[in-house]
Amino acid sequence: MAEQVGTWWIWKVFWILLIITGVEVILGIIKPEFLLGAFLGTSILNIIFIILTLVKAGYIVQIFMHVKYEKKALKYALYLPSLILIPYLTFILLTEGTYLFT
Amino acid sequence: MALDTDLVQDQNHWGGGSRPLEARYGKLMMWFFLLSDALTFSGFLTAYGLMRFKYESTWPIAENVFTHFPGLEGDQPLLYVALMTFILIMSSVTMVLAVNAGEKMNRKAVTNWMLWTIVGGFIFVGSQAWEWYHFIMGDSGAIETSRQEILHVYNAEGERLSFSQLVHGMEEGHASNHGETFSKAEVLSSLEKNKDYYMKEPGKLGEAFSHQQSLDFLASGDVVQGANMIHNEYGRKQFANFFFFITGFHGFHVFSGVIINFIIFYNVLLGTYERRGHYRMVEKVGLYWHFVDLVWVFVFTFFYLV
Numbered sequence: 001m002a003e004q005v006g007t008w009w010i011w012k013v014f015w016i017l018l019i020i021t022g023v024e025v026i027l028g029i030i031k032p033e034f035l036l037g038a039f040l041g042t043s044i045l046n047i048i049f050i051i052l053t054l055v056k057a058g059y060i061v062q063i064f065m066h067v068k069y070e071k072k073a074l075k076y077a078l079y080l081p082s083l084i085l086i087p088y089l090t091f092i093l094l095t096e097g098t099y100l101f102t
Numbered sequence: 103m104a105l106d107t108d109l110v111q112d113q114n115h116w117g118g119g120s121r122p123l124e125a126r127y128g129k130l131m132m133w134f135f136l137l138s139d140a141l142t143f144s145g146f147l148t149a150y151g152l153m154r155f156k157y158e159s160t161w162p163i164a165e166n167v168f169t170h171f172p173g174l175e176g177d178q179p180l181l182y183v184a185l186m187t188f189i190l191i192m193s194s195v196t197m198v199l200a201v202n203a204g205e206k207m208n209r210k211a212v213t214n215w216m217l218w219t220i221v222g223g224f225i226f227v228g229s230q231a232w233e234w235y236h237f238i239m240g241d242s243g244a245i246e247t248s249r250q251e252i253l254h255v256y257n258a259e260g261e262r263l264s265f266s267q268l269v270h271g272m273e274e275g276h277a278s279n280h281g282e283t284f285s286k287a288e289v290l291s292s293l294e295k296n297k298d299y300y301m302k303e304p305g306k307l308g309e310a311f312s313h314q315q316s317l318d319f320l321a322s323g324d325v326v327q328g329a330n331m332i333h334n335e336y337g338r339k340q341f342a343n344f345f346f347f348i349t350g351f352h353g354f355h356v357f358s359g360v361i362i363n364f365i366i367f368y369n370v371l372l373g374t375y376e377r378r379g380h381y382r383m384v385e386k387v388g389l390y391w392h393f394v395d396l397v398w399v400f401v402f403t404f405f406y407l408v
Contacts (some may be wrong), residue, residue: 007202014195021191025184028165028407046408053403057396064198064392074123078133086144090151097152 013063020052132386136393139355143397146351147404150344159307160251162337164406166262166304170236176277183406186229187398190356193222194395201388204381209370212384216367219391223360230353237345240328241278244335245289245301245316247323252337253316258298265327268292268299279327286325293317304337345405352401355394362387 027035027045035045062068067075123130154161165179172182196218203211242264245253255263257272265284266276269292293299294317301316303309311319326335334342366387375381 007199010195010198010202014191017191018188021184021187024403024407025180028180042408049403049407053399056399060194060392060396060399064194064395065389071122071124074125074130074133077123078137081137082140085141089141089144090148093148093152094155097155100152100156 009063013059016059017056020056024049024052126382128382128386129389132389136389139393140397143351143400146344146348147400150348150404153338153340153344157338157340158305160303160305160337162304162341163306167237167336168233168406169241172232180406182229182233183402186226186233187402189222189226189229190395190398193219193226194392196222197388197391201381201385204375204384207376207381209373209376212370212381213367216363216370216384220360220363220367223356223363223391227353227356227360230349230356234349237342238329239281240335242335243279243284243289243325243327245320245323246326246333247319250339252304252326252335253301253311253319254304255293255316256300256302256310257296263299265289265325268296283327284325286320289325290317290320293320348401348405352394352397355397359391359394363391
């Protein structure tokens with residue numbers, strides 16, 4: 001387990017999370033016209049929101065939940081099921097779900 | 103050299119006592135619980151996505167639903183939920199600081215940071231209750247047709263009108279119904295008087311109807327104010343159902359997290375972990391607390407932003 005000195009790294013992550021949230025809120029309030037074009041079944045803005053969310057989630061899991069400093073085996077035990085099953089579920093529901101229209 | 107030590111470790115595997123994940127039992131179990139919980143939440147959120155895609159054109163836009171901020175008048179989209187997000191991130195930070203202090207066996211600092219974490223959790227649960235209250239009470243009111251579709255009233259300028267504005271007039275202070283209940287007859291007679299008012303479905307691509315059609319819809323339908331599991335004024339009933347279910351399930355996690363945090367905090371005060379010689383319980387409850395924050399990050403995006 002890599003030990004970090006002091007608490008500066010906690011506050012660094014705090015500022016990153018805060019700034020990303022701030023950007024999301026500002027984008028959500030002004031909704032810039034040029035980002036509303038269709039893209040991958042939704043708008044560019046929504047894709048930006050999802051990417052920013054995943055970045056935030058990454059910081060929380062890696063740093064706050066300490067996974068970055070765990071053994072490789074534990075990392076795989078946590079990441080593989082979630083990174084395979086969740087996108088799979090999303091894919092199945094959102095594509096197969098189009099049959100609801102017919 | 104590296105090879106040699108690997109070999110030695112390998113031999114010891116069969117004698118027991120080797121820890122391939124270098125994590126203790128309690129922490130591993132917490133992680134596997136969180137993994138299953140993550141799958142549960144992703145099931146809820148994808149189900150929400152499915153319904154939303156199905157009713158894309160008339161799905162309520164979150165900014166038009168969650169517009170309140172304590173002490174501020176008028177439309178304040180996203181501000182309140184941004185504050186809630188900030189509170190939860192902040193309490194996650196104080197939790198890491200508590201875990202960090204625990205590793206250094208600094209009891210005073212653990213006590214301090216755990217207390218702030220609990221305070222943050224309470225404020226978050228309270229904020230959620232406040233938001234639920236406003237969601238359930240409703241704001242502008244809507245018409246539900248006999249086919250259970252929700253319609254909102256607009257004036258000739260294309261402004262969304264509340265029942266209060268429709269019945270009492272456009273003066274300031276009527277933008278919200280402020281808890282007043284309006285009968286179907288009141289709304290119908292006011293709508294008949296204003297020939298240029300019309301109704302429109304919620305959502306990005308909601309269809310607009312003529313004045314006469316609107317009157318017919320109201321005559322055969324009813325008025326809806328506020329939200330519950332069967333009717334809600336914002337749009338599709340699935341919207342309110344998912345709101346109650348997902349934020350409710352998350353809120354339940356926050357609430358139980360606060361209670362667990364409190365138990366650990368109490369044990370820190372008693373000196374239990376000082377006697378035990380380590381603060382690993384703080385680390386375990388910290389994982390749970392960060393997970394609550396993690397889920398909120400996704401709920402925030404998929405419920406309020408997208």
